[in-house]
Amino acid sequence: MLSRFKRNTMTINRRRFLHLAASSVVAPALIGRAAGQERTWRSGTPFTLGVAAGCPRPTGFVLWTRLAPEPFVSESGLLGGISGPTIDVGYEIARDDAFQDIAVRGITSADRDFAYSVHLEVDGLEPGRPYWYRFMSGEAVSRTGRAMTAPAAGADLDRLRFGTVSCSHYELGYFSPYRHLADEHPDLVMYLGDYIYEYIEKRHPTVRAHSDGVEATTLPTYRNRYAQYHTDPDLQRLRAEAPGLITWDDHEVENDYGDQWSANFIAPEQFLLRRAAAYRAFYEHMPLSPRLSRPNGPSMRIYDRFDFGKLARVSMLDGRQYRSRGACYGPPRKGRGHLETAASCPELFDENRSILGTEQEGWLYLGFAQSPARWNILGQDVMMARLRTNEGDLRDAHWTDAWDGYPSNRARVLQHISDAKVSNPVVFSGDIHSYWTNDLKLDFDKPSSPVVATEFVGTSVTATPPPEEQMRRYARDNPHIRFFEPKFRGYVSVDLTRERMQTRYRTVSDVTDPQATVSTLKSYVVESGKAGAIEG
Template sequence: MTLLKPSTPMSRRALIGGLVAAPAVLNFGRAHAHTGAGGAYLFPLGVASGDPWPDGFVLWTRLAADPIAPDGLGGLNGPVEVRWEVAADERFSRIAAAGRVAADASSAHAVHVEVQGLNPGRPYWYRFTAAGQQSPVGLARTAPAANAEVDRLKLAVASCSNWEVGYFSAYGHMADEAPDLTLFLGDYIYEYSRTGERAATNVRNYGFEEATTLAGYRNRYALHRTDADLQRLHAAAPCLVTWDDHEVLNNYSGVWPDRQGKPIDFVQRRAAGYQAFYEAMPIRRTRVDARLQMPIHKRIRYGKLAEFYMLDGRQYRSRGACIDEGGAKGQIVTDAQCADRLDPSRTFLGFEQERWLYDGLARTEAQWNILGQDLVMAGLRFENRGDETRYWTDTWDGFPAARDRMTQALHRLKPRNPVVLAGDYHSFWTNDVLLDSEDETSPVVATEFVGTSITSGGPPYEGLMSAMPANPHIKFFDSRVRGYFTMDITPDRMTTRYQAISDVRDPKASLSTLNTWVVEDGRPGAQLA
């Protein structure tokens, strides 16, 4: 499998406006004799933690002397020994765990440490040391014990951060909120660069050709990680992550890129995107296998209070509906135009992941069951006088049989307080997920919150609002603002706040709360607070 191919060099000026200042370099002797670093600071991409469990979590960093070197290897050559430390206090006077690991070129000098043996439900501080230098300090948290009573859980939820469109001030505000967990729901990077008239409005440029190789994807993640606000967020709290499409290619579906593409060619590119995603994220050990797949779906328990199902809505799904009948990627169709949309053999999550999810929902004892995934589930009908109903095929609306299996499972299994989270659509939505998406009188089986983008522009507000009268299950929609949402979860209620930033073109944008929603324990459906 040939994945490495140098991408177009990028101007180092593109890094201005994002780098975190390096801590003082420590005097530990042979600093860079074997690394090829040439005296450069080796932690310009910061630190992160994720996937917490009761006795540990994943720690992450990636060493780099030149983060966007054209070959994607960060300006380093040979292996580098890295020491990691986890402490019970900020001053590192009580070391709870420590060890050493080699960072090498096969993973672009990324480091993943799966820490074990810690106490449940408490904060820990961590850092790395390599070649006489010390990383920034990060704050991680272990999950509570599986049977622990938990009074409160604070989440911050993000998606869709296009480097070129704006600054990541929203990430800085998320860090200021000091969440217990951050959820990233996809489009952490964008694989393409804006060109022509669109590029004229860029706030800052990627400066790369479109990512199609491992080196190209690595450099997109590296560039994002030089942003000070994103670094601060990752250092402030552990995270749970999934992907959407732009981590590989816009609107791809399973092994199909679009109408013209061939799966045998595309899966090589997809595997490169998946490998770079793993190298850039603090997730448990996984790999691209012989089928060029990489499983990332997982279940995370947070005491008795919550259980998270982080789902993969891209890798295993069927080809987009009616691709051969009229246009690549997602499209707006009627059922008369696209009978393929209704085919019960089509799947959104893949049948294996569906079974895994339903098995977990059947056995869960958590008070809140949270499905973190990439696309709007509740559905959106476009109805004009005299026309048939139309649907956008890239969301769950393109896979209604798969959605029916999901809603029927929620109705039959009755997990307590199911809540669906989504990104992708660059807009805020508050939805009732109905047992039958075509029948507004059918039971509400889950509540859905959809977050707007960190920077990416939203769909036309007036056009979408004109469709809302035909969709009373959609309680709120706004595509005019950028930002994120927070969730404050207690045994009795879930409070969700839609947080909007003033201007993505302002690196110091202010923050305001657009509105607040409450879901009461045992009562599906959100209400304005």
Template sequence: MPPVLPDRRRWLLHAAQLAAMGAAPRWAWSQATRLKHDPFMLGVASGDPLPDGMVIWTRLMPQPGTQAEPTSWLATQTVRWEVAEDEGFRRIRASGTASADPAFAHSVHVEVRGLQPGRWYFYRFMHGDAASTVGRTRTAPAPHEMPRNLRVVYASCQRWEHGFYSAWRKVCDDQPDLVLFLGDYIYEYASPAALKGLARVHDLPLPQSLPDYRARYALHKSDPALQAAHAIAPWAVTWDDHEVQNDYADGQGRDGMTADFLLMRTAAWQAFYEHMPLRASSLREDGFHSLQLFRRIQWGQLARLHMLDARQYRDRQACRKPHSSGAGAVHPGQCPELLDPARSFLGHEQEGWLAQGFAEDARRRTTRWSIVAQQTLFSPRHYPSGVQSTDSWDGYPASRDRVIKSLERTPPRNTVFLGGDIHQNYVCNIEALNARAMENRPSRVIASEFCGTSISSRSGTTQDKVDAIQRTNPHVLFARCDERGYGLCDITPTQWKTTLRAVRDPLDPQSDVYELAQFVVEDGRPGVQQA
């Protein structure tokens, strides 16, 4: 008699089974239920490409406007899927069926394998007589190959009310190979009472439960520009704070580590998984009490991406007041906790994992560009007032120093940090630790950084204040707070070029997008240059 598996273990295996490919029986193609609505109204997505495959995602939705889900929607649904070399699906290379389980909000995460490396593909889903939008995705190059180029978009922070998603329409025109989303996919706030200056509003409450968070993702994913951007290329995603609660840290919410907060966080993390193109391997045996989001993506010998999780493992912000809605800033002299070397931004396990990745990239020397994709600004910002942020890397200086030391100890050939969160564009040179200690000695640059503005969320500061920060921080080469948009990176074996895209008017759904600035990093020459 087989052993009885614990409930959580059984649940994890069930999730993995849902993600696995299944050959489609003939009856599945002929039993086409006639539907009265589009069950694919949230679109499609793909993510985390490998040389032989990727994840493809969708979520079935019941007919809108019904007070309760029909009885049939309380059961697992069968979804058919196809991956083809052509948009007309004449050359199908993989196909099968997947189960859309109500325990996962009828979301589908198919892990496609057996494809050719370095190729573009098209995919679609079918349920009954309904077919989804056709998505476009690709595999990563083979590990031994040196691709001629890689085009990456990095973006973050898309509060619904603050602006339309015009930036995503331009992303589709840019035709990226990979989109990196660095956090704040949703915002948990209710719409403000004062509507002046808002692009649009919603009537959803502050989320507390799994249905609340599912509804919030459904709202954001209803945007056609965002759906189009998901369908144009594979994404690699991580989260920040607003997927749960502003400025939360690990198990610490606004009121500390309470049972209510932990239940809410678990619901939020489950909804995140349900709506993102993530692999079943991101799930752990404790259910949604944790998710494995730090991971690596290899792009042949051209680039290796180290995707970080700066929320799940971090210590609570230094000197944060109880019941405060935000972490705020402190004067270092009045907050000894800030300098505690035991505190970590990533958690010590993830710090070690990142250091190991740097060492591997340095030892092999076959990775041309080491990319660190994480949530916020890595470089220090010394404010003229003397205060120091506590919710960014500035609030964890010992943790940041350990990352820099690992870079100095085993430097990869080229290292570039990407970030978001602060709703401002920053371009920085990352300096060795002794550059800050020896004022009369020229700084030694060891890496480059591009921290992006938001898709739509306002910055909450002024350009005068940002200019003052740039004047007192010589490693900050560019800083702007007034623009919404994203960053576009064109990466070749000899050069990295970043173009900052900005939305002309976030309150105009048809706004155009223009080039704000352009910078380059040369192979073998750490640091950023104006293009």
């Protein structure tokens, strides 16, 4: 904690500083000097990676930044161009974007153990309103960010606007979907996984090169990959302007991994070292609660729930860390997602297999039981709907890397939704680089089986689509799939009221063009009390 700071020949003790802070007359530079002990940043600013807010609660949220004046330096004792102990950082939170009405200001820490990142948990604010924030160190002031407190418990919220994004591969395009989503000024953004890509693209044309020129497998290379993504102006803008709810998929660690099981058959004890590095770098770059999500080696809880008055409860799920080993996993070629049938792989239907893990599944059911909300939303990584696949000699096959690889767990979740009469359940998913609108049914093999929930799957921000003709054939074999389109990159935009949820599939003209335009491909409505989406 700061005991005093100096400016020119004037010395101000902590009591005088707090008095000035409370009276809202302290300039940002003065707070920055207090926090940074008159630190000078040769590059001009340590806030090269921007700012972000997340975890909105009725009285607060989490604010993030990371000090990194040289963001890609992660060796020789330097982290982002910095060495030495933890650094104090000043902050201001205001009720207006001009910072004329200060709600809170103070000093927090950029933790050296986590690459000089800041995870500031703020409390004591007014519910259901926007706030603006910024960080200071020495003379440097970060860009302004916008955060939001959730409405008070039981508040009768009229409307919630949010977007979903997933699968942003830096090498394959510019992040114009992020820019266009920011232009819509959503209340929040759900990041549904594959926020980064760990590998180096070798099969498709690229427009940008990944950091270090190698696949990320170590803490320095994962850190540099996040730093590279966060220097992108469109992503940096979206993170600054809209609070985020965050989960991961596989590429934050390794393609198609699950729990301790590497798709490349790395020994579990070795793979967990890689997972620990990947999770640590993820935490260092995300506005996650340190109380909930501070990593402990290869373990890091990110599943969480967020209430928005009586209108919506959003449960963000973790579909990677706790999943059972992939069905019929084994060398030489079955480490990655693949097709299996009941005949070829009896363990596929083992009732003990889970994509969520026992603890998270129980947590989900408890959240359903206690939900005060009219709409119950799940944000998660991979497609939940059954995708019956007939390929070669394989009939009614299952893709093992998605919920199809865990049919018993899916059946339990959907049966629980039905039995508990969960109000207006809607699932938002990513991963498959294409748009899907799906009816979630108790029995996907029976056309007469009731629809218990709706699923919207968003396309990728930039990652390449799946094989079009093959996937169209699969979609035709599954009547519960209302819509499928793989050609476009973009995001999902949602406008939620008490009476209905309108979901728009927003597409960009060309991700290889930094100035790409945006349009709406398709729009769907879910009416309150009626499971299933209708075009409109």
